[in-house]
Structure formats: structure tokens, C-alpha cells
Amino acid sequence: MRSLNKKQMKVVIMFHRKWCKDAIIALKYDRPMPQYKVFRSGPGGVGKSHVIKLVHYETMKLLKPLSGYFGPDELLVLLTAFIGTAAFSTEGMTLHSALGFSCGLKTSTQYQSAGCEKLNILRTRLGKLQLLIIDEVSMVGADLLYYIHRRLQDICGNSDPDSDLEESV
Helix, strand or coil: CCCCCHHHHHHHHHHHHHHHHHHHHHHHCCCCCCCCCECCCCCCCCCHHHHHHHHHHHHHHHHCCCCCCCCCCCCCEEEEECCHHHHHHCCCEEHHHHHCCCHHHHHCCCCCCCCHHHHHHHHHHHCCCCEEEEECHHHCCHHHHHHHHHHHHHHHCCCCCCCCCEEEC
């Protein structure tokens, strides 16, 4: 935390910590999760990956201890990136592997739902997901963002366009 500049501190403390506290209250009292969408941009070397790692750490530190809501193996935060090197730098996964998209997705013009078996695996792993972080989001096209949205709806069993899962990029 000490190594953050003022803009980074604003993201972590003013936005993210507040969301975590509001999320804890929502979970404890069975209320809808608060919305939280942040878009951070900047040239290489300004600390975006550092902020991503800190947001992941803070979320786990604040939400994971909620007894009875999250199991020890359930993912609360999913760190992703479009390309492998960006995913590696944040200790995350590529969007395609995290959400079970095939490599041919780039050329597909229509969303293809996952099969029952793959969807069950994704639901088991991501059923309690609260925060999706996409690093290097500028490389993600509009079609893939739509496919991500649809896949998350499939996983959560929700067709509501304003679902509870938060996306941070």
C-alpha cells in the first residue's frame, strides 16, 4: 500500500475498499451486491498490474473470511487477460482458458454456449465469483466482451443484463 501513488490509492481505497465493505453488508443481510466498474488505463510501467494484484489481495482478505458464504476452494476474484504474458504478470489466466472459450472464438460471429459438462465445471469453479478483472482490456474486442457477458450469465444462471458480478478492467 505504501508504494501506491495518489491515483492508485484512490482506486484501491476509495473505490475498491468501499465496494468490499458494501459487498460484505450485502452478503450478510442478503441484499443485492453493489455495482463496481473501474476502467484504469495508462502506458506501460505506471503500475496497473500492481493495482490489480492489490485489488485481488484486498478482496480475498476482506471477503474470504465471511463464514458460511464462501468455501475454501471457491474463486471470489478471477484475474484474466487477453494474452498469456499479461495473464502471467498478474498471476492470472487468459480469458479463453478461464471461461472455457475455444481458440476458434476469434473468427466466430455468434456466441456459442458451453456444453453441459463444461458449463457444470465452470459453475462449480466460478459459481460464487464476485469480481472479474481483465488486464490489457484494450486488446479485447466488443464481440469478446459480449461473449464474456453471456458466459457469465450462463455460469450464474442469470439472463439479467445487470447481474451482480462486478467487472473491473
